[in-house]
Amino acid sequence: MPSKAKTSIKDLPHKVFTFFLITIGLITAITIWGRNYTYYLMPLQERPTSARYDSLRPDGIESHGYGVIGTAMIFIGVATYSSRKRLKRFANLGKIRDFLDFHIFLCLVGPILVLYHTTFLFGGIAGAGFWCMTAVVASGFIGRYFYKFLPKNLQGDELSSRDLETERAELLGSLVSKYKLDDSTVKLIDEIGVIKFDESKASLISLLWYLTKMDLSHWQNSRRLRAILRRRSIPKKYIREITRIANRRIVLRQRMLVLEKIRQIFHYWHVIHLPFSYVMLVILIVHVGVAVAFGYTWIF
Ligand code: HEM
Numbered sequence: 443m444p445s446k447a448k449t450s451i452k453d454l455p456h457k458v459f460t461f462f463l464i465t466i467g468l469i470t471a472i473t474i475w476g477r478n479y480t481y482y483l484m485p486l487q488e489r490p491t492s493a494r495y496d497s498l499r500p501d502g503i504e505s506h507g508y509g510v511i512g513t514a515m516i517f518i519g520v521a522t523y524s525s526r527k528r529l530k531r532f533a534n535l536g537k538i539r540d541f542l543d544f545h546i547f548l549c550l551v552g553p554i555l556v557l558y559h560t561t562f563l564f565g566g567i568a569g570a571g572f573w574c575m576t577a578v579v580a581s582g583f584i585g586r587y588f589y590k591f592l593p594k595n596l597q598g599d600e601l602s603s604r605d606l607e608t609e610r611a612e613l614l615g616s617l618v619s620k621y622k623l624d625d626s627t628v629k630l631i632d633e634i635g636v637i638k639f640d641e642s643k644a645s646l647i648s649l650l651w652y653l654t655k656m657d658l659s660h661w662q663n664s665r666r667l668r669a670i671l672r673r674r675s676i677p678k679k680y681i682r683e684i685t686r687i688a689n690r691r692i693v694l695r696q697r698m699l700v701l702e703k704i705r706q707i708f709h710y711w712h713v714i715h716l717p718f719s720y721v722m723l724v725i726l727i728v729h730v731g732v733a734v735a736f737g738y739t740w741i742f
Protein backbone atom coordinates (compact mmCIF):
# COMPACT_ATOMS: atom_id res chain seq x y z
CA MET A 443 0.00 0.00 0.00
CA PRO A 444 1.26 3.52 -0.85
CA SER A 445 2.07 6.34 1.54
CA LYS A 446 -0.67 8.81 2.46
CA ALA A 447 -1.09 11.86 0.17
CA LYS A 448 -1.07 15.18 2.00
CA THR A 449 -4.03 16.62 0.12
CA SER A 450 -5.47 18.83 2.83
CA ILE A 451 -2.19 20.78 2.90
CA LYS A 452 -2.76 21.79 -0.76
CA ASP A 453 -5.76 23.87 0.24
CA LEU A 454 -3.95 25.65 3.06
CA PRO A 455 -2.59 28.67 1.11
CA HIS A 456 -6.09 29.30 -0.27
CA LYS A 457 -7.63 29.09 3.21
CA VAL A 458 -4.98 31.42 4.66
CA PHE A 459 -5.54 33.85 1.76
CA THR A 460 -9.34 33.80 2.30
CA PHE A 461 -8.95 34.20 6.07
CA PHE A 462 -6.57 37.14 5.52
CA LEU A 463 -9.06 38.86 3.17
CA ILE A 464 -12.00 38.31 5.54
CA THR A 465 -9.98 39.67 8.48
CA ILE A 466 -8.96 42.83 6.59
CA GLY A 467 -12.56 43.36 5.41
CA LEU A 468 -14.00 42.99 8.91
CA ILE A 469 -11.33 45.19 10.51
CA THR A 470 -12.01 47.95 7.93
CA ALA A 471 -15.80 47.84 8.34
CA ILE A 472 -15.71 47.67 12.15
CA THR A 473 -13.00 50.35 12.57
CA ILE A 474 -14.86 52.93 10.48
CA TRP A 475 -18.14 52.15 12.23
CA GLY A 476 -16.46 52.39 15.64
CA ARG A 477 -14.87 55.71 14.68
CA ASN A 478 -18.00 57.38 13.30
CA TYR A 479 -21.12 55.60 14.51
CA THR A 480 -22.27 58.45 16.76
CA TYR A 481 -22.41 60.67 13.65
CA TYR A 482 -24.21 58.03 11.52
CA LEU A 483 -26.84 57.50 14.24
CA MET A 484 -27.45 61.25 14.75
CA PRO A 485 -30.80 62.65 13.46
CA LEU A 486 -30.17 64.33 10.07
CA GLN A 487 -31.11 67.83 11.22
CA GLU A 488 -28.55 67.63 14.06
CA ARG A 489 -25.64 66.47 11.88
CA PRO A 490 -24.56 70.01 10.83
CA THR A 491 -24.05 70.86 14.51
CA SER A 492 -21.53 68.01 14.90
CA ALA A 493 -17.86 68.97 15.10
CA ARG A 494 -17.18 66.24 12.52
CA TYR A 495 -19.78 67.40 9.99
CA ASP A 496 -17.26 69.04 7.65
CA SER A 497 -15.23 65.89 7.40
CA LEU A 498 -18.04 63.31 7.48
CA ARG A 499 -20.72 64.71 5.14
CA PRO A 500 -20.60 62.82 1.77
CA ASP A 501 -18.39 65.50 0.16
CA GLY A 502 -16.26 65.96 3.34
CA ILE A 503 -12.62 64.92 3.26
CA GLU A 504 -13.12 61.59 5.09
CA SER A 505 -16.41 60.38 3.57
CA HIS A 506 -15.51 61.57 0.09
CA GLY A 507 -12.30 59.54 0.47
CA TYR A 508 -14.32 56.43 1.31
CA GLY A 509 -16.30 56.98 -1.91
CA VAL A 510 -13.20 57.35 -4.07
CA ILE A 511 -11.30 54.43 -2.50
CA GLY A 512 -14.39 52.17 -2.43
CA THR A 513 -15.12 52.88 -6.11
CA ALA A 514 -11.48 52.23 -7.03
CA MET A 515 -11.64 48.90 -5.18
CA ILE A 516 -14.78 47.87 -7.10
CA PHE A 517 -13.11 48.75 -10.42
CA ILE A 518 -9.95 46.82 -9.56
CA GLY A 519 -12.04 43.85 -8.33
CA VAL A 520 -13.97 43.64 -11.60
CA ALA A 521 -11.00 44.36 -13.87
CA THR A 522 -8.65 41.78 -12.31
CA TYR A 523 -11.24 38.97 -12.27
CA SER A 524 -12.48 39.73 -15.77
CA SER A 525 -8.93 39.85 -17.14
CA ARG A 526 -7.95 36.55 -15.49
CA LYS A 527 -11.12 34.90 -16.76
CA ARG A 528 -11.05 36.21 -20.30
CA LEU A 529 -7.48 36.96 -21.31
CA LYS A 530 -5.14 34.07 -22.13
CA ARG A 531 -2.03 36.05 -21.21
CA PHE A 532 -3.27 36.31 -17.59
CA ALA A 533 -3.76 32.53 -17.33
CA ASN A 534 -0.40 31.98 -15.57
CA LEU A 535 -0.93 34.66 -12.94
CA GLY A 536 -2.76 32.38 -10.53
CA LYS A 537 -5.79 30.24 -9.91
CA ILE A 538 -9.10 31.66 -11.05
CA ARG A 539 -10.71 30.88 -7.68
CA ASP A 540 -8.12 33.11 -5.93
CA PHE A 541 -8.99 35.86 -8.38
CA LEU A 542 -12.69 35.28 -7.65
CA ASP A 543 -12.01 35.54 -3.90
CA PHE A 544 -10.13 38.75 -4.55
CA HIS A 545 -13.08 40.00 -6.68
CA ILE A 546 -15.47 39.22 -3.84
CA PHE A 547 -13.20 40.85 -1.25
CA LEU A 548 -12.72 44.10 -3.21
CA CYS A 549 -16.34 44.20 -4.39
CA LEU A 550 -17.60 43.69 -0.84
CA VAL A 551 -15.25 46.00 1.06
CA GLY A 552 -15.54 48.61 -1.77
CA PRO A 553 -19.36 48.81 -1.42
CA ILE A 554 -19.01 48.98 2.41
CA LEU A 555 -16.72 52.01 1.96
CA VAL A 556 -19.23 53.49 -0.50
CA LEU A 557 -21.95 52.95 2.14
CA TYR A 558 -19.88 54.97 4.61
CA HIS A 559 -19.35 57.56 1.85
CA THR A 560 -23.12 58.04 1.57
CA THR A 561 -23.32 58.47 5.39
CA PHE A 562 -26.58 56.53 5.05
CA LEU A 563 -28.23 59.13 2.80
CA PHE A 564 -29.69 57.65 -0.37
CA GLY A 565 -31.19 60.59 -2.26
CA GLY A 566 -31.26 61.40 -5.99
CA ILE A 567 -29.62 59.50 -8.81
CA ALA A 568 -26.63 58.63 -6.60
CA GLY A 569 -29.09 56.84 -4.28
CA ALA A 570 -30.38 54.81 -7.27
CA GLY A 571 -26.74 53.90 -8.02
CA PHE A 572 -26.34 52.76 -4.45
CA TRP A 573 -29.36 50.42 -4.69
CA CYS A 574 -28.06 48.97 -7.98
CA MET A 575 -24.77 48.29 -6.23
CA THR A 576 -26.65 46.60 -3.39
CA ALA A 577 -28.51 44.40 -5.92
CA VAL A 578 -25.18 43.42 -7.53
CA VAL A 579 -23.66 42.54 -4.14
CA ALA A 580 -26.75 40.56 -3.05
CA SER A 581 -26.87 38.66 -6.35
CA GLY A 582 -23.13 38.04 -5.94
CA PHE A 583 -23.80 35.89 -2.87
CA ILE A 584 -26.39 33.84 -4.78
CA GLY A 585 -23.95 33.40 -7.69
CA ARG A 586 -21.16 32.37 -5.34
CA TYR A 587 -23.41 29.68 -3.89
CA PHE A 588 -24.13 28.12 -7.30
CA TYR A 589 -20.55 28.67 -8.48
CA LYS A 590 -19.22 26.26 -5.89
CA PHE A 591 -21.22 23.44 -7.49
CA LEU A 592 -19.62 23.99 -10.92
CA PRO A 593 -16.69 21.55 -11.01
CA LYS A 594 -13.28 23.02 -11.85
CA ASN A 595 -9.74 21.79 -12.30
CA LEU A 596 -6.82 22.91 -10.10
CA GLN A 597 -6.45 26.10 -12.14
CA GLY A 598 -10.14 26.79 -11.54
CA ASP A 599 -11.22 26.29 -15.15
CA GLU A 600 -14.59 24.65 -15.63
CA LEU A 601 -14.83 20.91 -16.29
CA SER A 602 -17.25 19.11 -18.61
CA SER A 603 -19.33 16.01 -17.76
CA ARG A 604 -16.80 13.95 -19.67
CA ASP A 605 -13.92 15.34 -17.53
CA LEU A 606 -15.88 14.37 -14.42
CA GLU A 607 -16.48 10.86 -15.74
CA THR A 608 -12.75 10.52 -16.49
CA GLU A 609 -11.81 11.72 -13.01
CA ARG A 610 -14.26 9.25 -11.47
CA ALA A 611 -12.71 6.42 -13.46
CA GLU A 612 -9.19 7.49 -12.41
CA LEU A 613 -10.22 7.58 -8.75
CA LEU A 614 -11.73 4.12 -9.10
CA GLY A 615 -8.46 2.97 -10.70
CA SER A 616 -6.47 4.21 -7.71
CA LEU A 617 -8.85 2.54 -5.22
CA VAL A 618 -8.44 -0.78 -6.99
CA SER A 619 -4.76 -0.68 -8.00
CA LYS A 620 -3.18 1.24 -5.09
CA TYR A 621 -5.42 0.17 -2.22
CA LYS A 622 -6.40 -3.24 -3.62
CA LEU A 623 -10.11 -2.84 -2.86
CA ASP A 624 -12.10 -5.79 -4.19
CA ASP A 625 -15.23 -5.55 -6.38
CA SER A 626 -17.69 -6.12 -3.55
CA THR A 627 -16.17 -3.29 -1.45
CA VAL A 628 -16.24 -0.93 -4.45
CA LYS A 629 -19.88 -1.90 -5.07
CA LEU A 630 -20.78 -1.11 -1.44
CA ILE A 631 -18.96 2.22 -1.62
CA ASP A 632 -20.79 3.11 -4.84
CA GLU A 633 -24.15 2.63 -3.15
CA ILE A 634 -23.40 5.45 -0.70
CA GLY A 635 -24.61 9.03 -1.22
CA VAL A 636 -27.11 8.30 -3.99
CA ILE A 637 -29.68 11.13 -4.16
CA LYS A 638 -32.47 10.96 -6.74
CA PHE A 639 -32.93 13.92 -9.10
CA ASP A 640 -35.01 14.07 -12.27
CA GLU A 641 -33.47 16.88 -14.30
CA SER A 642 -36.28 17.02 -16.85
CA LYS A 643 -38.92 17.81 -14.19
CA ALA A 644 -36.76 19.65 -11.66
CA SER A 645 -37.78 23.10 -10.41
CA LEU A 646 -35.46 25.59 -8.72
CA ILE A 647 -36.82 24.52 -5.31
CA SER A 648 -36.10 20.84 -5.95
CA LEU A 649 -32.60 21.74 -7.15
CA LEU A 650 -31.94 23.76 -3.97
CA TRP A 651 -33.26 20.86 -1.92
CA TYR A 652 -30.95 18.46 -3.79
CA LEU A 653 -27.92 20.73 -3.20
CA THR A 654 -28.74 21.07 0.49
CA LYS A 655 -29.06 17.30 0.86
CA MET A 656 -25.80 16.92 -1.04
CA ASP A 657 -24.01 19.29 1.36
CA LEU A 658 -25.51 17.65 4.42
CA SER A 659 -24.82 14.09 3.23
CA HIS A 660 -21.05 14.61 3.16
CA TRP A 661 -20.42 13.92 6.83
CA GLN A 662 -22.75 10.94 6.94
CA ASN A 663 -21.13 9.50 3.77
CA SER A 664 -17.68 9.70 5.39
CA ARG A 665 -19.00 7.89 8.45
CA ARG A 666 -20.53 5.11 6.36
CA LEU A 667 -17.39 4.79 4.24
CA ARG A 668 -15.18 4.47 7.31
CA ALA A 669 -17.51 1.84 8.77
CA ILE A 670 -17.34 -0.26 5.57
CA LEU A 671 -13.53 0.02 5.41
CA ARG A 672 -13.18 -0.98 9.06
CA ARG A 673 -15.42 -4.01 8.52
CA ARG A 674 -13.19 -5.01 5.59
CA SER A 675 -10.12 -4.82 7.89
CA ILE A 676 -8.42 -2.10 5.82
CA PRO A 677 -5.37 -0.87 7.80
CA LYS A 678 -6.26 2.19 9.86
CA LYS A 679 -3.54 4.36 8.27
CA TYR A 680 -5.17 4.09 4.80
CA ILE A 681 -8.76 4.62 5.84
CA ARG A 682 -8.54 8.41 5.77
CA GLU A 683 -7.10 8.58 2.24
CA ILE A 684 -9.47 5.95 0.85
CA THR A 685 -12.42 7.80 2.42
CA ARG A 686 -11.25 11.02 0.78
CA ILE A 687 -10.99 9.40 -2.65
CA ALA A 688 -14.32 7.60 -2.31
CA ASN A 689 -15.98 10.80 -1.08
CA ARG A 690 -14.65 12.66 -4.11
CA ARG A 691 -16.17 9.97 -6.35
CA ILE A 692 -19.51 10.38 -4.59
CA VAL A 693 -19.44 14.17 -4.94
CA LEU A 694 -18.53 13.93 -8.63
CA ARG A 695 -21.47 11.60 -9.27
CA GLN A 696 -23.82 13.89 -7.32
CA ARG A 697 -22.60 16.92 -9.27
CA MET A 698 -22.83 15.27 -12.68
CA LEU A 699 -26.52 14.71 -12.13
CA VAL A 700 -27.26 18.43 -11.72
CA LEU A 701 -24.47 19.91 -13.80
CA GLU A 702 -26.64 21.04 -16.72
CA LYS A 703 -29.28 22.53 -14.41
CA ILE A 704 -26.64 24.49 -12.46
CA ARG A 705 -25.09 25.76 -15.70
CA GLN A 706 -28.53 26.92 -16.86
CA ILE A 707 -29.18 28.76 -13.58
CA PHE A 708 -25.73 30.28 -13.56
CA HIS A 709 -26.37 31.53 -17.09
CA TYR A 710 -29.59 33.26 -15.93
CA TRP A 711 -27.81 34.56 -12.83
CA HIS A 712 -25.48 36.59 -15.07
CA VAL A 713 -28.62 38.34 -16.30
CA ILE A 714 -28.90 40.01 -12.85
CA HIS A 715 -25.29 40.40 -11.75
CA LEU A 716 -23.94 41.86 -15.00
CA PRO A 717 -26.70 44.26 -16.21
CA PHE A 718 -27.05 45.78 -12.71
CA SER A 719 -23.28 46.30 -12.74
CA TYR A 720 -23.58 48.17 -16.05
CA VAL A 721 -26.50 50.32 -14.81
CA MET A 722 -24.49 51.09 -11.69
CA LEU A 723 -21.52 52.06 -13.86
CA VAL A 724 -23.62 54.47 -15.98
CA ILE A 725 -25.10 56.12 -12.85
CA LEU A 726 -21.64 56.32 -11.30
CA ILE A 727 -20.24 58.08 -14.37
CA VAL A 728 -23.05 60.68 -14.15
CA HIS A 729 -22.63 61.04 -10.34
CA VAL A 730 -18.85 61.44 -10.45
CA GLY A 731 -19.06 63.65 -13.55
CA VAL A 732 -21.47 66.04 -11.79
CA ALA A 733 -19.37 65.99 -8.58
CA VAL A 734 -16.13 66.78 -10.43
CA ALA A 735 -17.87 69.45 -12.54
CA PHE A 736 -18.91 71.15 -9.29
CA GLY A 737 -15.34 71.06 -8.04
CA TYR A 738 -15.58 68.07 -5.64
CA THR A 739 -12.24 66.52 -6.53
CA TRP A 740 -11.38 65.27 -3.03
CA ILE A 741 -7.60 65.74 -2.44
CA PHE A 742 -6.77 66.30 -6.10
C1 HEM B 1 -20.47 53.31 -6.40
C2 HEM B 1 -20.01 54.48 -6.07
C3 HEM B 1 -20.81 55.60 -5.43
C4 HEM B 1 -22.09 55.63 -4.99
C5 HEM B 1 -23.14 54.49 -5.01
C6 HEM B 1 -22.32 56.93 -4.43
C7 HEM B 1 -23.49 57.33 -3.84
C8 HEM B 1 -23.68 58.56 -3.21
C9 HEM B 1 -24.83 58.91 -2.42
C10 HEM B 1 -26.03 58.00 -2.17
C11 HEM B 1 -24.64 60.18 -1.98
C12 HEM B 1 -25.56 60.96 -1.04
C13 HEM B 1 -26.68 61.60 -1.78
C14 HEM B 1 -27.56 62.33 -0.79
O1 HEM B 1 -27.11 63.34 -0.23
O2 HEM B 1 -28.69 61.85 -0.57
C15 HEM B 1 -23.39 60.64 -2.52
C16 HEM B 1 -22.87 61.89 -2.36
C17 HEM B 1 -21.72 62.35 -2.96
N1 HEM B 1 -20.84 61.59 -3.71
FE1 HEM B 1 -21.00 59.68 -4.15
N2 HEM B 1 -21.20 57.69 -4.60
C18 HEM B 1 -20.25 56.91 -5.20
C19 HEM B 1 -18.96 57.26 -5.54
C20 HEM B 1 -18.51 58.56 -5.53
C21 HEM B 1 -17.24 58.98 -6.04
C22 HEM B 1 -16.18 58.06 -6.68
C23 HEM B 1 -17.16 60.30 -5.86
C24 HEM B 1 -15.99 61.13 -6.28
C25 HEM B 1 -16.03 62.16 -7.01
C26 HEM B 1 -18.40 60.75 -5.23
C27 HEM B 1 -18.72 62.03 -4.89
C28 HEM B 1 -19.82 62.41 -4.13
C29 HEM B 1 -20.06 63.76 -3.66
C30 HEM B 1 -19.18 64.97 -3.94
C31 HEM B 1 -21.25 63.72 -2.92
C32 HEM B 1 -21.95 64.88 -2.21
C33 HEM B 1 -22.75 65.71 -3.17
C34 HEM B 1 -23.93 64.95 -3.71
O3 HEM B 1 -24.80 64.55 -2.92
O4 HEM B 1 -23.96 64.75 -4.95
N3 HEM B 1 -19.20 59.65 -5.04
N4 HEM B 1 -22.82 59.64 -3.25
Ligand code: HEM
Pocket residue numbers: 516520523524525527528542545546549550553575578579580581582583584585586589715716719
Ligand atom coordinates in the same frame (compact mmCIF):
# COMPACT_ATOMS: atom_id res chain seq x y z
C1 HEM C 1 -20.38 46.24 -6.66
C2 HEM C 1 -19.96 45.02 -6.56
C3 HEM C 1 -19.76 44.06 -7.71
C4 HEM C 1 -19.64 44.28 -9.04
C5 HEM C 1 -19.68 45.62 -9.77
C6 HEM C 1 -19.46 42.99 -9.68
C7 HEM C 1 -19.29 42.79 -11.04
C8 HEM C 1 -19.01 41.59 -11.63
C9 HEM C 1 -18.75 41.41 -13.03
C10 HEM C 1 -18.77 42.52 -14.09
C11 HEM C 1 -18.52 40.06 -13.22
C12 HEM C 1 -18.27 39.35 -14.55
C13 HEM C 1 -16.83 39.20 -14.83
C14 HEM C 1 -16.68 38.56 -16.19
O1 HEM C 1 -17.37 37.56 -16.46
O2 HEM C 1 -15.87 39.07 -16.96
C15 HEM C 1 -18.64 39.40 -11.94
C16 HEM C 1 -18.46 38.04 -11.71
C17 HEM C 1 -18.77 37.41 -10.53
N1 HEM C 1 -19.10 38.01 -9.36
FE1 HEM C 1 -19.25 39.99 -9.04
N2 HEM C 1 -19.48 42.00 -8.72
C18 HEM C 1 -19.67 42.60 -7.51
C19 HEM C 1 -19.73 41.99 -6.29
C20 HEM C 1 -19.75 40.62 -6.10
C21 HEM C 1 -19.93 39.97 -4.82
C22 HEM C 1 -20.10 40.69 -3.48
C23 HEM C 1 -19.92 38.61 -5.06
C24 HEM C 1 -20.05 37.45 -4.10
C25 HEM C 1 -20.41 37.54 -2.85
C26 HEM C 1 -19.73 38.43 -6.48
C27 HEM C 1 -19.67 37.20 -7.11
C28 HEM C 1 -19.34 37.03 -8.43
C29 HEM C 1 -19.17 35.73 -9.04
C30 HEM C 1 -19.37 34.36 -8.35
C31 HEM C 1 -18.78 35.97 -10.36
C32 HEM C 1 -18.35 34.89 -11.32
C33 HEM C 1 -19.15 34.76 -12.53
C34 HEM C 1 -18.45 33.90 -13.56
O3 HEM C 1 -17.23 33.70 -13.56
O4 HEM C 1 -19.17 33.46 -14.41
N3 HEM C 1 -19.63 39.67 -7.08
N4 HEM C 1 -18.94 40.36 -11.00
